[in-house]
Amino acid sequence: MPRQLPKNVGNGLNCTSCHLNAGTTAYASPWVGLAGAFPEYRSRSGKIISLQERINDCFQRSMNGKPLAFDSAEMNAIMAYMKWLSTGVPTGTNVTGRGFEKIDTSLKPNPVHGKSIYTAQCASCHGAEGQGTKNPHGGYIFPPVWGKDSFNVGAGMARMYTAAAFVKHNMPLGQGGTLSEQDAVDVAAYFTEKPRPDYAARLKDWPKGDKPRDAR
Ligand code: HEC
Ligand code: HEC
Structure with missing residues (x-):
């Protein structure tokens, strides 16, 4: 990704660094079924957003980069891929394993x-x-x-409980599910708080005042 889209990607990640196996792994925020799930309301944006807007959210935050034009060849290619992955999933339904595993957000983190x-x-x-x-x-x-080549502070992965949910099911790579929920929260608390690129526009997130506790 950094090499294919140098103008739009500002770090060392690929989409599939988090959306594992080309966006097909359950509980690693799969892209399967998304073509019929969007447009959808998102509390972070405070409005209904299109799939293109959601993709650009990850370009600007997870990839610390710049949005793609909606009518660009690259955006159309990503949209076509997600549409193909959604073949056979009825419009308006969510596949099992959309997003991440549920994590108990009352668990107190111990970063040490x-x-x-x-x-x-x-x-x-x-x-x-x-x-x-x-x-x-x-x-x-x-x-x-973490660091300059990682996702920025406005990314979903920079939120402790979101990162914990990803890690619990998917990390260490090949041994997903071996950490306890508490261990996943603890390790997420450690790495999410480390230095990473800023994202000034995050101050406009959650315009309706429902900002989650773990958002930076
Ligand atoms: C650093 C990890 C990371 C990277 C890299 C990343 N994403 Fe994401 N993505 C996430 C997280 C976390 C979420 C869910 C955020 C939330 O709901 O809080 C998400 C959500 C999404 C969604 C919506 C999923 C749904 O079920 O609604 C799409 C579409 C998406 N990403 C596309 C992309 C694309 C395309 C790229 C590459 C340009 C990308 N992402 C790169 C972490 C990442
Ligand atoms: C065997 C090597 C390995 C181990 C051990 C491992 N990971 Fe990963 N991790 C990966 C790979 C590879 C990816 C990207 C997935 C891909 O490219 O298919 C990844 C992706 C990630 C991501 C999302 C992308 C990013 O860079 O932000 C996070 C967060 C993460 N790992 C956290 C952890 C945590 C926390 C642990 C320890 C509990 C861990 N990993 C252990 C190999 C590993």
């Missing part, structure tokens, strides 16, 4: 314990400094989880 989990179970791939593991031929083998 989270650091020890990170060191033992995450740092081998994502780096002791969250910097990821670079591919000598360009890009990353294991993507960064």
